[in-house]
Amino acid sequence: MAQMTGTFTSSRPLHELTACEVGPLLREGRLSVEEYARALISRVQSREPDIHAWAFFDPESILASARKLDSLPPDQRGPLHGLAVGLKDIIDTDDMPTEHNCPIFKGKVPASDAPLVTMLRSAGALIFGKTSTTQLGCSSLGPPTNNPHNADRSPGGSSTGSAAAVADMHVPLAIGAQTAGSVIRPASYCGVVGLKPTWNAVSREGVRIYSISLDTVGFFARSVDDITLLTNIYGLHDDTQPPPGELDFSAARFAVVQSPAWHLAEPATDAALEAAAAALEAAGAEVERLDLPELNPVPQWHATVMAAEARISLLADYGARPHLLDASARAQCEAGQHISRSTYTTAYDGIAALRPTFDALAGRYTAIVTPSATGEAPLLDEVRSTGSPAFNAIWTALRVPVVSLPGLTGPNGMPVGISLVTPRYHEQHLLRVAQSVARVLAPRR
Amino acid sequence: MAQMTGTFTSSRPLHELTACEVGPLLREGRLSVEEYARALISRVQSREPDIHAWAFFDPESILASARKLDSLPPDQRGPLHGLAVGLKDIIDTDDMPTEHNCPIFKGKVPASDAPLVTMLRSAGALIFGKTSTTQLGCSSLGPPTNNPHNADRSPGGSSTGSAAAVADMHVPLAIGAQTAGSVIRPASYCGVVGLKPTWNAVSREGVRIYSISLDTVGFFARSVDDITLLTNIYGLHDDTQPPPGELDFSAARFAVVQSPAWHLAEPATDAALEAAAAALEAAGAEVERLDLPELNPVPQWHATVMAAEARISLLADYGARPHLLDASARAQCEAGQHISRSTYTTAYDGIAALRPTFDALAGRYTAIVTPSATGEAPLLDEVRSTGSPAFNAIWTALRVPVVSLPGLTGPNGMPVGISLVTPRYHEQHLLRVAQSVARVLAPRR
Structure with a gap:
């Protein structure tokens, strides 16, 4: 199923390529970001009716961003140039709503990008949309997303759409967050690579707080190399740089x-x-x-800390408008x-x-x-x-x-x-x- | 200097009253919120040219909010009904800009109130404006605020305007945040009561992150009772309720x-x-x-944690637009x-x-x-x-x-x-x- 592009012919559909596979083509201009984006958009459009991975997805704005990236001269192209990234819908974006799967935030567009989004954009990433989440990233009640391997099964949560979108090859990369098992579990259920880094290694500013001492931003991809790409733009270095090459x-x-x-x-x-x-x-x-x-x-310690801190996070909405929280969020606050x-x-x-x-x-x-x-x-x-x-x-x-x-x-x-x-x-x-x-x-x- | 109101005559100017003094008058309708707000607005207007405590202050919107509070039937009036509260300008408000004393956020109005603001509003508080802060609540370079006791001296920081506004009797209550000494120090310099509660006892959602494991929301007032009023609306209860009455x-x-x-x-x-x-x-x-x-x-441990975590918070802006950070913020990231x-x-x-x-x-x-x-x-x-x-x-x-x-x-x-x-x-x-x-x-x- 070869696809023709300006100067590039792939033996595999573009949506199947990992970030590390497609990245050099985009940076070197052998494939335009717009063409790549169109391929992914058409993948989403054909699959989304079965998967429901996206809380916000707007092809026109994606294509506008893609064209902007295409206009960058080669020497200004970042390490993620043109790579499509999905963002869990508890992460603030200044050009898309951030709705937390909660009616309180219906249609609300934050004034600023979360710093983690700023860093993605600085690196040239193409923010592809907002992925489905359980309510406020804390509820145990799933969004309407289905597991790409079997629509009768759960894709996991709370970073539901991020795992499903990567697994179903809508995007090569996605960002989520984990407080108990919200990155690693959906990665396992959906058959993709997931990384939950060290707590606070990536800024959680502009990412909805659930349990402040546990919440951790995490990554989804279809290869370990793609995860490494993300850790590099976030500066996740060890004190001692590991040796290059394969493990002995x-x-x-x-x-x-x-x-x-x-x-x-x-x-x-x-x-x-x-x-x-x-x-x-x-x-x-x-x-x-x-x-x-x-x-x-x-x-038990984890459960105690999570429940006590969840109450702090939910208390204002629980007090002011409990009917806008789902049963699981309310129960956690209680x-x-x-x-x-x-x-x-x-x-x-x-x-x-x-x-x-x-x-x-x-x-x-x-x-x-x-x-x-x-x-x-x-x-x-x-x-x-x-x-x-x-x-x-x-x-x-x-x-x-x-x-x-x-x-x-x-x-x-x-x-x-x-x-x-x-x-x-x-x-x-x-x-x-x-x-x-x-x-x-x-x-x- | 008596002031006449609808049914209330005070032997002291209204702006001098603590929250616990004026609160019952407002709740019982002996003083309208609008009259009270007008008294405070005129205090601010006469003093602000010398003090510069406010980053955002809009009398018209204050009066509109005051009139709304006045229209509430007595049985719907909360424990903070009509009480004026200043908010450090690193705390999100959906009806006023939150500028962090940083050009990156110039004029930006967040999509949602911080939960701590939701709780104030639910309790009937009159959000009076945004108080001055050092840049992003982290810089050591002060805003143009002067100490109300002596204009040649610092009011402290980073919760600069919150301390000064309470000390200068613009408002009886203000909210700040402390990572090292940003509540207690300005309270000391300005001669007001300051409380830094236990870390995360109050949700810090919608409050700019500086050092996540240290940042703590705090309160300013001119009496201990007024601070207690705030702790009650935030549910800051001890495991064992202390006995009533004076300490023996x-x-x-x-x-x-x-x-x-x-x-x-x-x-x-x-x-x-x-x-x-x-x-x-x-x-x-x-x-x-x-x-x-x-x-x-x-x-030394505190300094290490604060510096390492500050870097996480500042890294995105430091990478994307360092010229919009001040020298102190940049130095901390470095x-x-x-x-x-x-x-x-x-x-x-x-x-x-x-x-x-x-x-x-x-x-x-x-x-x-x-x-x-x-x-x-x-x-x-x-x-x-x-x-x-x-x-x-x-x-x-x-x-x-x-x-x-x-x-x-x-x-x-x-x-x-x-x-x-x-x-x-x-x-x-x-x-x-x-x-x-x-x-x-x-x-x-």
Whole structure:
């Protein structure tokens, strides 16, 4: 299905290309941003009736932005020149509404871009639209988005549309945010790469607050290299730059951690974790089973902190216009009310004390290998529940970077992700490892 | 100087009344909100040419809001009905610009109120305008505001106009935010009551981020009771409700803490701390001098965390339009670049580990008594520097509530505040203690 462009002929449809594949063509002018945008727009138009990934999508304004990017002389083209990025609709944009899937914000266009959007635009990105989210990024009731691999199943949430849009090849890149498992879980369900970086490594200004000490901006793409592209524009450097090139598996040591959420693991997750461990061993790595009883209180601590902080975030709207919040958001605000100040500080301080301990421990391994979700994407129920974040909440609380890799599938043919985890601020090391591990997990790619 | 109103005659000018004094008159309809607003507007109009407390002030829209409040039937009037509140100009309002004293935001009107503004409006407050701030609430270069007690001296910052507007009796209440000493220091310099509550006790959504783990919304008023009024609408309850009535000083035990910043104390601060200790002893309280060597690393940890996190907040604008940031904001972004990830996490984790220890220690006392500033408000210099936050940064880092009380003066006749500190989430206890201590510090009031 070759496509003809000005000077460029691809053997694959343009929408299938990753950011790293299409980026050089755009920067070098072998493909115009407008042509690329038209290809993606037509992909969205053919698929969106089944997927519903977008909360705001306006082809005319996309094309206007594309033409502006095309008019830039080559020496002014940024590292993301012309690359289409979807933004979770809790992220402020000054040229599109930011509606948070909540009637309070219906049609409201923020006065300024979130700084993370400013940085995307500075790098030349083509902001493609706003992706669907659960209400205010906090509700567990899903938007009308369907999983691209099977429309009867949930794409996960709360960064629902960001995961679905990347998986369904509407855009190569998307931004989301995670408070429990809102990036890693949808990445797993939709079979894409997801990165939840270290907490506050990327500015969360202009991104709706849910639980301030947990909320973390995260990324979706279809390759690890594409995620690295995003981390570079956000300045996510490690203290020590990892060596270039492939990981030497014979010198690598992985710890497989079932985590305190293991009792929730379905057979698909059990099998995926075993398959990942076997693949790493087959590649020559040392693989150790690691029990971490220190993590046992973390799920409850996370739940306590999230509920108490959610109440702070929701209190104004809950007081002024509760009928405009959905049942899940209201219930969260009410639950937070029953958490005492001392229960909250005990949970908060407990997690905080564990962070340096965990960093030291995780630092002894190339990476920790752990599930991304309890199983395959669940069948959609009446309220479109987005699945369990149990396997993600622990790492969000510890604020460590997590990448979810696709490549494995469950008994229903749905993707099952595998998470790699490192100490805080080791994103570049993590992504280098992930790139090699991704090949081992999905050798046919 | 009596003022006549519909059914109300005051022996004092209306602008001199505290919120608790004027509140019942407004709620009971003995004074219309419009009349009250007109009195304050005329106070602002006569004083503003000397004070410059306001970044946005529009009498017509204030009067329109006042008339709307007057039209509310008595049973729909909230606890802040008609009370005028100034908002630091880093707090989003959907009917006034939020300019952050930064050309990037010139004339920009946010699409939504910050939740803290929604809660004020829900309680019936009359939003009076936006108060001056240093750039983005982070710069050390002052806005054109003068100290109401002496126009040659700084009112402090970064919540400059909020402190000055309350001190100069333009409004009885104002909201600010503190990352190092941006509420407590200007409260001290301007001779008003300031409260920095526990971190994240009030939602900071829609309040510009400077250093996310330190920034804390705070309050200004001319009486402790007025501060309590604000804490009530924000739901700042303690786990245990303090007993009603006055503090029994004979059963009270205070710890005087000079803190690791003591080497910066000027004679005015030394004398004020001694005077406060003597006044508490004279009232019958036990007063202990407490050395806390555990706090010694906190100033450096605070500086590290603030600089590293400031860089995250400023990075987008620094990259895209550095010429629109002032020299102090630019310098902070640059300084953050030289802080390694491990230096940051060591500082962050060090503070986090100290918090429960400090809470337990502070909980043994009725309150800790400590300086609010290094001395009297400094003379304004060429760049209108806002003074040193050294005595505040420690408590901001520990996230504990701090109230600054006026009542003492320095050798130049300028106010010198005294801070009271308690464990996290003890705002109501702190304010009850502060109310009694305020009488002891300024017995003639």
